[in-house]
Amino acid sequence: MQLLNQTAGGRAEQPGRLPALELKSVSKRYGNVAALTNVSLEVYPGEVVALVGDNGAGKSTLVKAIAGAHRIDSGEILVDGSPVTMASPNDASRLGIETVYQDLALCDNLDVTSNLYLGREARRRHSPFLDHEQMEQHAGQIISELAAHLPSLDSLVSSLSGGQRQAIAVSRAALWGSKVVVLDEPTAALGVAQTAMVYDLINRLRDRGLGVVVISHNMADVFAVADAIYVLRLGRNAGEFSPAEATPESVILAITGADSIKPKASEIR
Amino acid sequence: MSTASDSTIQQRFRPRGGLSNYAVIIGLALVWVVFQLLSDNFLSSRNLSNLVLQIAVLGTLSVGMVMVLIIGEIDLSVGAIAGVAAGSMAVLVSILHYPAWVSIVAALVIGALIGLLHGTIITAIGIPSFIVTLAGLLIWEGVQLAIVGDGGQIGISNLFIQSIASTYVPIPLGWVFAALIWAGITVFVSVRRRRRMRSGLTALSVTAYVLTLAIVAVVVAGVTLLLNSYLGIPWVLVLLLVLVFGFTVVMSETPFGRHMYAIGGNREAARRSGIKVRTITVFVFVMISTIAAVAGIIEASREFSASNALGGGTLQLDAIAAAVIGGTSLFGGRGKIYHALLGALVVGSVENGLDLLGQPAAVKNVATGLILLLAISVDAISRRRRLARGAAS
Numbered sequence: 001m002q003l004l005n006q007t008a009g010g011r012a013e014q015p016g017r018l019p020a021l022e023l024k025s026v027s028k029r030y031g032n033v034a035a036l037t038n039v040s041l042e043v044y045p046g047e048v049v050a051l052v053g054d055n056g057a058g059k060s061t062l063v064k065a066i067a068g069a070h071r072i073d074s075g076e077i078l079v080d081g082s083p084v085t086m087a088s089p090n091d092a093s094r095l096g097i098e099t100v101y102q103d104l105a106l107c108d109n110l111d112v113t114s115n116l117y118l119g120r121e122a123r124r125r126h127s128p129f130l131d132h133e134q135m136e137q138h139a140g141q142i143i144s145e146l147a148a149h150l151p152s153l154d155s156l157v158s159s160l161s162g163g164q165r166q167a168i169a170v171s172r173a174a175l176w177g178s179k180v181v182v183l184d185e186p187t188a189a190l191g192v193a194q195t196a197m198v199y200d201l202i203n204r205l206r207d208r209g210l211g212v213v214v215i216s217h218n219m220a221d222v223f224a225v226a227d228a229i230y231v232l233r234l235g236r237n238a239g240e241f242s243p244a245e246a247t248p249e250s251v252i253l254a255i256t257g258a259d260s261i262k263p264k265a266s267e268i269r
Numbered sequence: 270m271s272t273a274s275d276s277t278i279q280q281r282f283r284p285r286g287g288l289s290n291y292a293v294i295i296g297l298a299l300v301w302v303v304f305q306l307l308s309d310n311f312l313s314s315r316n317l318s319n320l321v322l323q324i325a326v327l328g329t330l331s332v333g334m335v336m337v338l339i340i341g342e343i344d345l346s347v348g349a350i351a352g353v354a355a356g357s358m359a360v361l362v363s364i365l366h367y368p369a370w371v372s373i374v375a376a377l378v379i380g381a382l383i384g385l386l387h388g389t390i391i392t393a394i395g396i397p398s399f400i401v402t403l404a405g406l407l408i409w410e411g412v413q414l415a416i417v418g419d420g421g422q423i424g425i426s427n428l429f430i431q432s433i434a435s436t437y438v439p440i441p442l443g444w445v446f447a448a449l450i451w452a453g454i455t456v457f458v459s460v461r462r463r464r465r466m467r468s469g470l471t472a473l474s475v476t477a478y479v480l481t482l483a484i485v486a487v488v489v490a491g492v493t494l495l496l497n498s499y500l501g502i503p504w505v506l507v508l509l510l511v512l513v514f515g516f517t518v519v520m521s522e523t524p525f526g527r528h529m530y531a532i533g534g535n536r537e538a539a540r541r542s543g544i545k546v547r548t549i550t551v552f553v554f555v556m557i558s559t560i561a562a563v564a565g566i567i568e569a570s571r572e573f574s575a576s577n578a579l580g581g582g583t584l585q586l587d588a589i590a591a592a593v594i595g596g597t598s599l600f601g602g603r604g605k606i607y608h609a610l611l612g613a614l615v616v617g618s619v620e621n622g623l624d625l626l627g628q629p630a631a632v633k634n635v636a637t638g639l640i641l642l643l644a645i646s647v648d649a650i651s652r653r654r655r656l657a658r659g660a661a662s
Contacts, residue, residue, distance in 0.1 A: 090543055105541050107534035108655070109602035110527075118531055119542030121524040129522045132461075133468040140470075158655045 018081035020045045020211035021066065021097065021180045026075035028061055035061040036235045038075070043180060043211035048202055050226035051215045054255055058235040059215050063184055066213065067099035068092030079179065098177030102185045104169040108158035112150060113139040115157055116172045142175045143168075146204050149197065163194025170201050180211040187221050199225050219248040233257050292647070293596055293611050300615065304622035311622055314499040321496070322571070324617035325434065325505035326351075329564040330588035331595070331609030332512050333557030336520070338592055340553050341533040341601025342398035346387070348585035349409035350558050351565030352577070354380045356416035358566060359423035359575035362430060369429040373566060380562025381555050383409065388551030398554075406585070414577050422576035425569060433508075433570035437501030446502065447493040450510075454485050505567055509610070512560070517606040529553065533602030583634065590637060591616045594644040600652055615640065 023041040027034070036058045043049045053059050064070040065077070068086035076083050079095050086092050092099070106115050113132075116139045122131040139153055150164055157165060166186060173181045183202070187195045202225045205212050216222055222229055222243070229241040231254040239254040252258075304311040330347050337344045354376040361372035387405055391398045417423060425431060438446060458473070458481060465472035473481065496502045520526035531539040532546050540546050561580075569575045595612030597604030616637055623633045 089541065093543075101541075103537075105535065105538035107531045107538055107602070109534035110530060114527060114531075118538070119528070119544045121527055123524065128524075130524060130527065133464050133470060136470055137468050 017044060019043055019078070020080060021213075022076075022078040022081070023062075023066075024076040024078065026062075026065060026072050026077065028065060028070065028072050034235055036065070036072075039232065039235070039237055041213075041230055043213055045179070045211050046206055046209045047227045048206050048212040048214060048225050050222040050229045051213055051232065052217070052219075052222055052229060052251065052255055053232035053238070056234075057232040057255075059232055060184075061235075062232065063099060063101075063182055063213075063215060066092070066097060066180075066182055068097075093176060096177055096179035097182070098173035098180070099182040100166075100169045100173050100184060100186065102188060104165055106157050106165055106169060109156065111154045111156055112143070112160075112168055113153050115168055116142070116175055118172070120176065138175070142171050145208075146171050146174055146201055161194065162190055163197050166190065166194070166198055167201060170198070170205070174205055174208065174210065177210065180213065181205055182213045182215070184215045185217065186214065187216070187218060195221075219251065222251070223248060231255055293594065293608075293615065297611065297615050297618065300618050300622065304618070304625065308622070308625045310625055314495050316621065316625070318496055318499040318503065320614075320617055320621050321503050321506050322434065323621060324613040325503070325509055326564045326568045326571070327584070327587055327591055327617060328509050328610055328613035329512060329567060330561060330585070331591040331613050332509075332516055332606055333560035334588045334592040335595070335597045335604050335606055335609045336516065336529065336553055337398070337557050338589075338597050338599060339520070339533045339602065339604045340529050340550060341536065342391070342550065342553070343589070343599075344387070344398065344402045344554065344557050345585060345589075346383075346402040346405035346409055347557060347561040347564070347588055348580035348582075349406050349413060350380055350383050350561040350580070351568060351584075352413035352575075352580035353383070353409050353416065353565070354562035355565035355569035355575040355579050356413050356423065356577075358430070359425050359569060360416060362427050363423050363425055369427045372427075373430070376566055377559055377562050380558045380560075380565075382558075384555035384558025385551065387558065388554030391554065392547040392550050410581070413580070417575060417577040422574045424574045426573075430566070430570050431573055432504075434503075434505050434567050435570065436504050437496075438504060438507060440497050440501050443493055443497050443502045446507065447489050451482075451486055451489050455482055458482065508563075508567070512563075513606050513610055520606055525549070530602055535602075583637075587616055587637065590641040590644075593648060594640055596644075598648050598652065599645060600648070612644075 019042040021041075021043040023039060025038040025040055026036055027038055028036040039058065039062060041049070041051070041062070051059055051062065061070065065072050065086075068089045068091045071087060077086060078084065079097070084091075084095055086095070089099075107118065110118070113136050117135050122134045122138075123129060124131045136153055143150055143153065146167065150160070150167065157168065160168070170181070170183065170186070173183075186198050186202070190198065199221075202212055202214065206227075214221065214225060226243050229243060229246065229251060230237065231239040231241070231251060233255060234257075238257065239251075241251055241254070301312060310316050330351070333347065334344065357379050358372045358376035361367045361375055362369055367375075383405070387398070387401055390396060391401050437443075458478065462472045462478055493502065496506075520529065528539065528544045528549055531542070531544055532549060536546060565575075565580060568579055572579065591612030592604070592609055593599055593612065594615050595604075595608030595610070597608045597612075619636050619640065620633050623636060
């Protein structure tokens with residue numbers, strides 16, 4: 001809790017800057033289960049926020065709330081300081097928030113360009129026909145900016161490696177997300193080299209001035225890329241840390257709530 | 270692994286289905302050579318002209334089947350729908366004496382409504398298309414029997430409807446059509462090439478460009494010459510080519526077509542991308558049923574009647590077989606409209622060739638089945654390879 005105050009104070013020292021995305025006391029219930037209780041979160045432009053927590057801590061619910069997939073029961077979501085309502089993923093997209101889910105949601109049978117423009121294809125002016133050239137040009141720009149390691153834009157996604165697929169999903173989010181990009185477990189299925197590539201990708205998103213939210217289990221991830229770490233436990237905020245000042249051990253303590261478990265453990269013996 | 274050497278390997282072995290396309294064409298050439306060796310008449314202009322007439326119905330049905338397979342669904346009822354459409358048209362034109370065009374439009378509308386019903390049940394209740402169209406097969410075959418009645422067939426004496434499948438484009442007009450087709454393809458290829466070069470994207474080299482246009486010219490001129498040396502280009506071939514061309518444009522040049530591929534590739538990803546999966550699915554079933562009605566009209570025109578056997582037998586299974594043999598995947602997301610034409614040519618050539626050799630239906634069925642098995646095996650193996658590549662990464 002000391003740490004929470006410290007870091008919150010540190011980040012608030014940027015006067016006049018509004019968070020790209022802010023959650024204020026957000027709550028969400030599924031029937032009798034409180035999935036989120038008064039959760040707050042701030043993501044500034046050009047900042048990477050890591051969201052950590054154990055299974056069932058409410059990370060997925062929070063992601064779905066930010067992505068517009070689930071409505072929140074109470075609390076406020078603010079984009080650039082103004083409150084918004086998100087009833088569908090399209091609402092989130094319109095507000096400049098893009099989410100990359102763990103399964104990446106790519107179509108293996110389509111090429112890289114088609115995946116980047118999936119559902120948002122460019123048409124030639126005054127015609128129902130696809131503007132292949134415009135799409136390929138823009139796709140080429142974003143890919144060379146973010147992920148230079150792709151074989152070519154017309155290779156099918158099925159021919160790409162796990163890291164390359166992650167890169168395409170992230171590039172798609174960057175292409176459309178003007179404010180905030182949310183990455184759900186971006187390194188979960190990746191090897192060492194590919195994980196490094198994703199870190200690089202996240203840094204480039206930050207350099208483009210986007211707010212980035214990374215959901216992760218992996219302390220190495222979190223300390224490698226994050227500017228701020230939020231811990232969720234049992235659907236509540238359980239601490240906010242600065243990677244520069246905190247240690248992985250202290251974050252893990254907050255995740256597991258080890259302090260509060262100890263007395264119970266001694267009762268049981 | 271995303272190393273540089275990996276990328277070059279992937280570029281060298283571009284898995285774009287190019288090889289399997291050549292495989293079909295080589296297979297077709299092989300079939301033709303074998304039958305020509307066994308029977309001198311196979312490659313005669315008369316027989317090839319007959320072949321075109323024989324595959325018109327099958328090719329038309331397969332165009333629809335390719336689209337349904339691309340979105341990862343299947344339609345087992347196309348033959349019965351063709352039968353219902355043909356029967357309705359025959360009743361309207363021969364018994365109720367409506368004008369030909371009214372009867373034809375009515376048959377198409379009936380086809381479209383059947384597709385609307387199938388698509389709505391599939392998407393609203395969430396039953397697999399396999400089951401819904403299997404039920405449809407039984408229902409529409411029953412309806413066809415009821416429409417055609419006890420006579421077993423309704424004769425069609427209307428000259429316009431008779432002429433659809435039995436008249437030929439006059440020889441000079443045939444050459445005009447051929448020139449138009451070549452000019453159209455030339456404009457398309459040239460405009461695309463210029464646009465890509467202007468946008469700084471990789472485009473066809475001059476050699477590839479000239480070679481493409483030359484090959485198109487040779488093929489178009491060759492087919493025209495061949496058909497014109499018998500009775501001319503059959504109008505049904507013109508109809509089939511218009512269908513193939515039109516739906517090719519839809520599939521590769523419009524967002525709608527792109528969305529169809531996306532649905533077949535990853536339904537959930539398509540849905541999350543804001544693609545209207547249900548609406549598109551319903552629309553595809555409307556399209557295939559309308560196309561099936563077109564096929565029914567062609568077949569009725571060929572037979573000068575709508576019988577209760579029209580569209581029955583192995584026709585609807587042949588339509589699926591032709592689409593798959595042409596290179597369209599049974600697993601969704603992969604296929605081109607021209608696969609229908611290629612596959613129908615293979616199936617039609619085998620049947621036609623075995624006919625020439627005096628083989629019974631038993632041999633034809635076994636031969637078609639074996640080719641289908643081969644095509645599906647190629648499809649399944651290439652799919653497993655793709656999956657293995659994805660899992661290894």
